[in-house]
Structures are given as structure tokens and as C-alpha cells.
Amino acid sequence: MSISYFSDSRGNFGYYNINTGAAEVLATGSVVFTDIAISSTGQFYGITFSNLYTFSFSDGYVVAKNVGALAGGGFNSLEFSEDGKLYGGSGRSVYEINISNAQTTLIFSDFSSSSSGDIFINGENLFLSTSANRLELLNLSTLSVSTVVENTPSSLFGLADTPAGLFGFAGDSIYSIDVDTGVTTFAREVEFSNTLWGATYYPDAAEKHATGVWRFFNTETGSHFYTNSTAERDAIATTLPNFVYEGNAFDVASSGSGDIDVFRFYNTETGTHFYTASELERDNIINSLSNFAYEGVAYKAYSDNGDGSHEALYRFYNTSNNSHFYTASDAERDYIISTLGNYSYEGVAYFIDIV
Incomplete structure (x- = not known):
């Protein structure tokens, strides 16, 4: 079962079953996250445009702790790499973010267009969904960038890299994205009324829920x-x-x-x-x-x-x-x-x- 955690435009946090199209809100909070990520230990992180948070949920409420301000602002994408580093996207740039104090280190600032809302990382490859409806690939070792998928859906706010493949959330639809062939395919309608702003996959999400x-x-x-x-x-x-x-x-x-x-x-x-x-x-x-x-x-x-x-x-x-x-x-x-x-x-x- 491919399950992605999500945050939405109204401060809800929950999980989404990509196979069935069903969403369940686990908790609601006062902080609206533009994206979320989960560390290898299962700790939840969220960003607003200007701040990094850790958060948990209990009795239907999101309990968020402000780690610190993100220099520059405009952050709308977040993800952990396999080696435990946290990366965030803002405008045409990607930063490494210190999870202890939210300090940012610029990694790359020359994407062809701005981040539209999410990144995912596979090994040394960081993929960014952009406002130009492209999925761009940044090699974190060589810092070389290329476009791997043209004509992605507009407002591709969420990406979830699951065992069943890479999926993107845009509006009221889910799309399957093949970075090898460059093909984006409509998968199903989203059975949820709110706009999904952030998405992330965690291996034991299906077991948890x-x-x-x-x-x-x-x-x-x-x-x-x-x-x-x-x-x-x-x-x-x-x-x-x-x-x-x-x-x-x-x-x-x-x-x-x-x-x-x-x-x-x-x-x-x-x-x-x-x-x-x-x-x-x-x-x-x-x-x-x-x-x-x-x-x-x-x-x-x-x-x-x-x-x-x-x-x-x-x-x-x-x-x-x-x-x-x-x-x-x-x-x-x-x-x-x-x-x-x-x-x-x-x-x-x-x-x-x-x-």
C-alpha cells in the first residue's frame, strides 16, 4: 500500500492512500506548512515560507515547535536525503538546512525557474518541481542541472517517491511521474476537498496506519x-x-x-x-x-x-x-x-x- 503523508492549505496533517484516492486527516494545527518531511528516525519537520518546525500530533491536534527562521524566506519545498541532510527549496535555489537551528547553507541557485512546491531526493539526485511546469534534476555532487520531465501539471505542489513509483499532487489530481522516460500520467482524482501543499513518503506509513x-x-x-x-x-x-x-x-x-x-x-x-x-x-x-x-x-x-x-x-x-x-x-x-x-x-x- 502506497501511503503519503500530506499537509494542506488549511493547516491539516494526514495521510493519503495513492492506490484508493482516500485521505484521512490525523490532526489540525494553527501553522500552515508549505511542505513537510520525515527524518530517518520518524521525526516530522515542516516549513512555512519563513520558518522551520518540528511537529507531532496528539488527540487530533498538531503540536508544532518553531526551530528557527529560514534566511531569505520563500521556502515551499522540503526533503531529507538518504544521508540525513535536510534540503529546502526557495525561488530558484536549494539550501541545506540545519535541523537544530534552521540555519541555511546555499547549495545551488541556478534552476531555470522557481520551485513550485516540492523536491524529492534519490541518492545524489535532487529533483525539483518548478513553476515552469518542469521537473529538474540537480546532481548534488557535480551541481549540474538538467530537465528530466517537461510539461508537468501546473501547481505541482507535492511529490511522494514511493515503492510504487513517483507521484505528484496537483489540484484535485494525482499523477504518476516517470523520471526515466519523462512521461507524466494521470493516476486518479484526489478524494479531498482541500489543496494539498506538501507531501512526503515514509516507509512504515502503511504499517502505522x-x-x-x-x-x-x-x-x-x-x-x-x-x-x-x-x-x-x-x-x-x-x-x-x-x-x-x-x-x-x-x-x-x-x-x-x-x-x-x-x-x-x-x-x-x-x-x-x-x-x-x-x-x-x-x-x-x-x-x-x-x-x-x-x-x-x-x-x-x-x-x-x-x-x-x-x-x-x-x-x-x-x-x-x-x-x-x-x-x-x-x-x-x-x-x-x-x-x-x-x-x-x-x-x-x-x-x-x-x-
Whole structure:
């Protein structure tokens, strides 16, 4: 799953799922960052046109600390290099920024046009999106500059270099950018009303904002129970000895990145739970099966495989105890199909995050 953190024009900070187009605001603050970056230790940095900040978020609020003023002003792009140096773009120049005191050191001042809003760094190559609708490359060793992509979208404010490729945010659209071929391709519409001003990728962003689903085996009913609530998991583990904890079964989307809801029912006759992402199935159960108590939305999931970034969750019906079983393991699925005749395979239930 390719997830980019973002800052927007209204002081919001959140993350964006490039595969699904969904955004989730994690926190809001009084400081509007023109761009953001994350150090190798996971520390968030943000810039306004004239200041450098560190920031964190708690209980829905961005907590920003002013590191210092940036000499010259006009800064609108920020990124860390692989060796831990922080670079910022202002006008036609790029500076190295001291993360302790915000002091700037001029690195290069001869881009063909001004920074439009972001940079990304790959090895010794620093790429700058410019107001002339170009992506220019600066070699940090030789200080030679060249244009690698012509005709980039206007107002390309955010760049996120992810394992799925380089993506740019412009207006209400996301674009895939190939720096080797110089081709920019429309990827999808942005499902967010505010203007994204800054973007950055961090390797464990998907892990930070995916939700674990934990599995228990109920020795009394012979069925399995699934929950993504740590409180519910811990309560069951400490108070219900007939529930054997089997660990993290799979990961599902956070509330902002999944595109479908998974609904949970409790079967009062069998003491088992049932999960479905089908609204039609949900409504049919509510209207016709009075022994199923509707417990609401359990978690978020995906309706497709996200071009390989999501994996299938398989569903079985256990004819012995009238319960359902779910697994993301191909090996477990195949074993059940080949050896357990009382399990009827019902196919893919929905799609989840790859663990």
C-alpha cells in the first residue's frame, strides 16, 4: 500500500492512500506548512515560507515547535536525503538546512525557474518541481542541472517517491511521474476537498496506519472470532479462557484509506460472529434473520486488489457449527479445501492490507 503523508492549505496533517484516492486527516494545527518531511528516525519537520518546525500530533491536534527562521524566506519545498541532510527549496535555489537551528547553507541557485512546491531526493539526485511546469534534476555532487520531465501539471505542489513509483499532487489530481522516460500520467482524482501543499513518503506509513485484526479460536463453539479492537482483544485474552489467542490474522485499512465497510453480526443461537462487506447481505440478514444481532461496522477494507497492493481474504462456511471462517493465507485456504470436507469455500470476501 502506497501511503503519503500530506499537509494542506488549511493547516491539516494526514495521510493519503495513492492506490484508493482516500485521505484521512490525523490532526489540525494553527501553522500552515508549505511542505513537510520525515527524518530517518520518524521525526516530522515542516516549513512555512519563513520558518522551520518540528511537529507531532496528539488527540487530533498538531503540536508544532518553531526551530528557527529560514534566511531569505520563500521556502515551499522540503526533503531529507538518504544521508540525513535536510534540503529546502526557495525561488530558484536549494539550501541545506540545519535541523537544530534552521540555519541555511546555499547549495545551488541556478534552476531555470522557481520551485513550485516540492523536491524529492534519490541518492545524489535532487529533483525539483518548478513553476515552469518542469521537473529538474540537480546532481548534488557535480551541481549540474538538467530537465528530466517537461510539461508537468501546473501547481505541482507535492511529490511522494514511493515503492510504487513517483507521484505528484496537483489540484484535485494525482499523477504518476516517470523520471526515466519523462512521461507524466494521470493516476486518479484526489478524494479531498482541500489543496494539498506538501507531501512526503515514509516507509512504515502503511504499517502505522493499517489496523491489525486478531484471531481467537473458541473451544466451546469450534468457531473463530476476529477483532481489530485492542481493548476487546485484551479483555478476551484475560477473561475468557475458552478463547485461544491465535495472533494477528491480517491487517485491514485505516478508516481513511479503505473504500468499503465490513459489517459484524452476532449469532445468538450459535454464539458465533459473522462478517460481511456486502450491503445487500447485511440488509438481508437484518430483515430476515432475527437470530443475528447487528453490531455495526467492524473495520474498513477494500473492494479490489489495488493493482497488487491488497490481498484477498477468503471465506468458508463451516457446515458443522453454522459459522464462517476467514483467512488471508493461500496455504491455509488450500489445506482446508483439500482436507476439511465440512468447510464450504465461498470465495473472496473482500481485500485487505498485505501484512
